Amino acid sequence: xxxxxxxxxxxxxxxxxxxxxxxxxxxxxxxxxxxxxxxxxxxxxxxxxxxxxxxxxxxxxxxxxxxxxxxxxxxxxxxxxxxxxxxxxxxxxxxxxxxxxxxxxxxxxxxxxxxxxxxxxxxxxxxxxxxxxxxxxxxxxxxxxxxxxxxxxx
Numbered sequence: 001x002x003x004x005x006x007x008x009x010x011x012x013x014x015x016x017x018x019x020x021x022x023x024x025x026x027x028x029x030x031x032x033x034x035x036x037x038x039x040x041x042x043x044x045x046x047x048x049x050x051x052x053x054x055x056x057x058x059x060x061x062x063x064x065x066x067x068x069x070x071x072x073x074x075x076x077x078x079x080x081x082x083x084x085x086x087x088x089x090x091x092x093x094x095x096x097x098x099x100x101x102x103x104x105x106x107x108x109x110x111x112x113x114x115x116x117x118x119x120x121x122x123x124x125x126x127x128x129x130x131x132x133x134x135x136x137x138x139x140x141x142x143x144x145x146x147x148x149x150x151x152x153x154x
Contacts, residue, residue: 055083123142
């Protein structure tokens with residue numbers, strides 16, 4: 001009787017295991033299109049350091065490889081929505097952005113980048129007495145190719 005119960009239990013367990021398995025049909029993955037609209041935004045600092053932030057974007061992608069176009073051998077591997085900082089020397093570069101979708105299909109885009117170091121020119125400083133507040137001096141400065149100004153009062 002014990003053997004019959006054991007055989008019966010084994011048969012039920014085997015039945016449940018065989019009923020739970022089904023063939024995985026993943027053919028739909030082959031129909032996923034490669035990424036589209038691959039672009040990159042370049043944010044270049046204006047402090048003559050050559051620091052550039054690369055922000056890759058694309059539709060239907062999960063990751064990127066960014067080849068900087070200079071002597072850097074290894075590309076930056078980025079997830080969707082992340083950025084990378086890189087320091088360039090002055091010059092013209094072709095940055096390659098490769099976008100990958102979830103199945104590994106990829107598309108490549110070559111983007112031009114110009115890094116130029118220029119000293120500020122045509123500095124004009126204006127000193128004015130404030131009309132509303134006595135003993136206050138308003139100082140304004142403008143210059144071509146300048147982004148920030150420093151003032152030392154002495």
